[in-house]
Every structure is written in C-alpha cells, then in structure tokens.
Amino acid sequence: MKKKFTSLVSIFLMALLLAGCSSNTAVVEKNKTSEQTNQNVAIENSNSKNNSATKENDNKEKTLINLGALKGPTSLGLVKLFSDSDGNSAANDYKYTIYSSPDEVVTGIVKGELDLAAVPANLAAVLYQKTEGKIKVLNINTLGVLYIASRNDIAALDDLKGKTIITSGKGATPEYALRYILKENGIDPDKDVNIEFKSEHQEVVQSLAKDENGIAMLPEPFLTVAKTKIDGLKTNFSLTDLWDKLPGDSMLVTGVMIARADFLDQNKEVVDEFLKEYQSSIDYVNSNIDDAAALSEKYDIVKAPIAKKAIPACNIHFIAGEDMKKALSEYLNSLFTQDPKTVGGQLPDENFYYQGQ
Structure with missing residues (x-):
C-alpha cells in the first residue's frame, strides 16, 4: 500500500509539472501571437499610409x-x-x-x-x-533649318542676282535671315533680287513645282517634302552654313x-x-x-x-x-x-x- 501511495504521489506531481510546462508554453505562444498581431497591425497601418500617399499623387490635379x-x-x-x-x-x-x-x-x-x-x-x-x-x-x-533649293546648279550667291526667290515667313526669321545674309554678301535684297512671299510653305512648294527655273527658300521638313514632289530639286545653299561664315559669333x-x-x-x-x-x-x-x-x-x-x-x-x-x-x-x-x-x-x-x- 505504501508503494502504491508513493507511485500515485509521483504520478500526481509529474502531472502538475507537465501542466505547468504546458501553461508556460501557452503563455509564450500567446505573447508571440500578440507581438505578431501588433507587427501586422503596424504593417497594415504603414501600407495604408503609403497607399493613401500614392492615391494622393495619382489624383493630383494637373494644370x-x-x-x-x-x-x-x-x-x-x-x-x-x-x-x-x-x-x-x-x-x-x-x-x-x-x-x-x-x-x-x-x-x-x-x-x-x-x-x-x-x-x-x-x-x-x-x-x-x-x-x-x-x-x-x-x-x-x-537653330538653322532654312535652305535655298532649285533644279539648277547655283555655285555662288551672286548667281541669285536678277532672280526671284520664293519663300514664306514674311516679317519673321526666314525673311530677315535671308536679307541679312544677302546684304552681308554684297547683294541688295530690294534691288538685286526679287523676294516673293507666300503665306504657307505648301504654297512655296506648289509655285516651285510650276516653274522649272524657280528658286525657293524652304525650311525642313518641307524641303524634303518638295524633293519628293519635284524631280531634280536639289539643295543649293544652307543658310546656316552661310551664316556661320559671317563675322561674329552669333x-x-x-x-x-x-x-x-x-x-x-x-x-x-x-x-x-x-x-x-x-x-x-x-x-x-x-x-x-x-x-x-x-x-x-x-x-x-x-x-x-x-x-x-x-x-x-x-x-x-x-x-x-x-x-x-x-x-x-x-x-x-x-x-x-x-x-x-x-x-x-x-x-x-x-x-x-x-x-x-
């Protein structure tokens, strides 16, 4: 009986010990779960803020x-x-x-x-x-996009004397750039040549197509357009090149x-x-x-x-x-x-x- 009683006590104490371990483990796991929950909440809050900022940028009113x-x-x-x-x-x-x-x-x-x-x-x-x-x-x-073009070979600016130059851009860069270059090369734009203005580049191309000996000043990309429509059209001068040869750094x-x-x-x-x-x-x-x-x-x-x-x-x-x-x-x-x-x-x-x- 004494042995049986001792065994029962031992079994009872072991059960208490195991129960205590199980309880401690549960507490640790509970704490871990609580910490993880807090971390998840923090991450969700952070993501929520980031998403709100992204939406705010996406919805930013454009001017x-x-x-x-x-x-x-x-x-x-x-x-x-x-x-x-x-x-x-x-x-x-x-x-x-x-x-x-x-x-x-x-x-x-x-x-x-x-x-x-x-x-x-x-x-x-x-x-x-x-x-x-x-x-x-x-x-x-x-920068410079203007070119003088014709079906003829024109070796020098002096060859333009007595000729008509068809162009557009009256009162704007094309007119004044052409006048400046002619004057600087000893050609009077009012007496030595006739500058005939059209309202648009397409009109220049149309006029050039009708006149076999016509000379035009055109900017790109309209010069390339003209070359596809007019057989034998060639670039005689680049106004940029002529400008760069003039005195000064402009x-x-x-x-x-x-x-x-x-x-x-x-x-x-x-x-x-x-x-x-x-x-x-x-x-x-x-x-x-x-x-x-x-x-x-x-x-x-x-x-x-x-x-x-x-x-x-x-x-x-x-x-x-x-x-x-x-x-x-x-x-x-x-x-x-x-x-x-x-x-x-x-x-x-x-x-x-x-x-x-």
Missing part, C-alpha cells in the same frame, strides 16, 4: 496648358510630349494646337487663348515690345518657345516641369528617329517617311538659361544692326529671358 506650335521643326520636337499628354502620362494636361502660320499663333497669345507657343525667334522680340513685356522667352527650340536661331508673362508668374513650377518634359521630348525625337517619324504622321505634321529623312536636318535643340540668353541676344543684335524693326524697334531687356527658378 491645363494651352500650347501652340507651328507645323514644322518646332512641332516635330513636341511630338513625344503630345503623345505623353494623350496617354495621360505627362506631368501637365496639354491642350495643343498645330498652326500653319505665325500670325495665327500671335493672335492666340495676344488674346490669351494660348499660354505657351513656339514662334520665330525675332517675332518673339517684336511681340515683347508690342505687348510691353507681357511675354517671355523660355528656350530656343530650333548663331542662326530659327525658333523659340514663349510664355504669356501672367501665366508664367502664376505657374512657375508648372512651366519648369513643362521645360523638363519639352527637353525630354526633343531628346527623344533626336535619338529615336523612326518612332518620332511615326508620331509626326500621327499628328499630321509630315508623313513618316518624310520625317525620317528630315529630322536629322531640322536642327532641333533645347537651349535654355544663360546659354539661351547668350545665343538669342547675339542673334537679335545681328538683326537689330541690320534693321531695328526686325526686333520690334529696340533690343529686349533682361526681363525678356526666362532663367528658371
């Missing part, structure tokens, strides 16, 4: 920008931006319009229908004077992007974001010619095969800040010395040039 460009090199440089805007991946919301003549763009800016616009370089200076400083230039977008600047000053003052961060996207678009066009050519056709600028040939000769650039100011001021000064009216009667002051934030 509407009314953007105008001219059919040609300036709009070619913008095609990737157009595409990004259509795909809702651009930082801003762009309502863009491609115009055929500078006059239409000027009207849009003056009436406040456009916030930003690509215009001929000298026309920006004229607008600055006429609007009493209500526009600013943001960047240079195009470059031939064709196009710039301008902004209404009031829009810029109220939306500097937005405009700076536009400039980043614009530079990316220009870089894309110059580096991805096939894709850019396809976009050119999509946006009805020129057909893809034409754009593919023309883009390398379009001299599309992005020049901003101090580099823009230096290049543009030197170019405008060269026009001013020729005729003050070409830049609006006087050279623009410092406020004309946007330097960024």
